[in-house]
Amino acid sequence: MEIIDRLSAGDPEKKKYYIRLFLDTLEPELENLRGADVSQAQEPIRAILHKLKSQVQTIGARETHAIMAQQEQDIKSGGQIDQGQLDETCRQLSDLIENLQELLK
Amino acid sequence: MSKHLKVALVDDDIPNTEVLRDFLIRNGYNHVDKYHDGESFLESLDRFDERAVVLDFDLSGGGDLNGLEVLEAIKERSPSTHVIFFSGQDSLEVAVESLKNGADDYIVKSNAAFALVKTSLDKVYDIQVLKLNERRSQRISWMMAIGWMATIAAVALYFAGQ
Numbered sequence: 001m002e003i004i005d006r007l008s009a010g011d012p013e014k015k016k017y018y019i020r021l022f023l024d025t026l027e028p029e030l031e032n033l034r035g036a037d038v039s040q041a042q043e044p045i046r047a048i049l050h051k052l053k054s055q056v057q058t059i060g061a062r063e064t065h066a067i068m069a070q071q072e073q074d075i076k077s078g079g080q081i082d083q084g085q086l087d088e089t090c091r092q093l094s095d096l097i098e099n100l101q102e103l104l105k
Numbered sequence: 106m107s108k109h110l111k112v113a114l115v116d117d118d119i120p121n122t123e124v125l126r127d128f129l130i131r132n133g134y135n136h137v138d139k140y141h142d143g144e145s146f147l148e149s150l151d152r153f154d155e156r157a158v159v160l161d162f163d164l165s166g167g168g169d170l171n172g173l174e175v176l177e178a179i180k181e182r183s184p185s186t187h188v189i190f191f192s193g194q195d196s197l198e199v200a201v202e203s204l205k206n207g208a209d210d211y212i213v214k215s216n217a218a219f220a221l222v223k224t225s226l227d228k229v230y231d232i233q234v235l236k237l238n239e240r241r242s243q244r245i246s247w248m249m250a251i252g253w254m255a256t257i258a259a260v261a262l263y264f265a266g267q
Binding site: 003004007018021022024025047050051053054055057058 | 120123193214219
């Protein structure tokens with residue numbers, strides 16, 4: 001959140017604007033991840049993880065970013081992630097979204 | 106200080122592009138355009154004559170072209186345009202390929218990435234300023250040479266008429 005804090009420079013409306021921008025992507029993509037089937041080809045999951053990991057990093061959620069980067073790498077190198085791993089990512093993302101929504105109040 | 110360098114951000118990541126644009130504007134780059142796919146950027150390339158492009162590799166959320174294909178098209182149509190590759194792929198293969206095809210820099214998206222993009226653009230800006238100064242001093246040298254030649258010719262004509 002450091003970069004967003006610096007850019008919004010104490011302007012709460014500007015900060016909310018940035019948070020909404022991220023939420024607009026994170027919320028629908030979380031639903032896509034929840035609906036993903038790990039028993040099928042995992043390229044669509046990899047694409048979502050790739051897309052979200054940079055955003056999660058900008059927001060400052062380092063642990064979630066590290067997990068997503070690792071899972072993306074695993075799929076890219078021919079491996080697979082299991083349902084438990086995907087659920088953990090979804091849980092982390094969901095917590096992050098909740099925290100961001102709190103900041104909008 | 107305001108930096109007169111036209112910058113285009115080409116990335117399908119909408120929120121991060123917006124944040125990066127604001128970050129660059131805050132750091133003196135007043136003319137920053139954003140494009141979320143390679144196709145729309147290439148359409149505008151001739152019209153706007155961009156000087157520096159910050160280009161993502163994976164543009165699959167936007168269009169059909171990837172960053173390397175966009176880089177190839179840029180170098181074909183506007184070889185003097187500086188291209189900074191900005192990618193979430195920590196891939197040596199993509200890095201080598203992009204630099205081989207004329208990219209000026211390759212930056213992996215990380216916590217420090219926005220600052221690295223700014224540093225890379227600062228280098229491009231410095232090169233532009235140096236080139237501009239060189240052209241200016243060349244022009245001044247030519248004008249002085251022409252001035253001297255005209256003076257010598259005038260003096261010669263004067264004495265020839267005596």
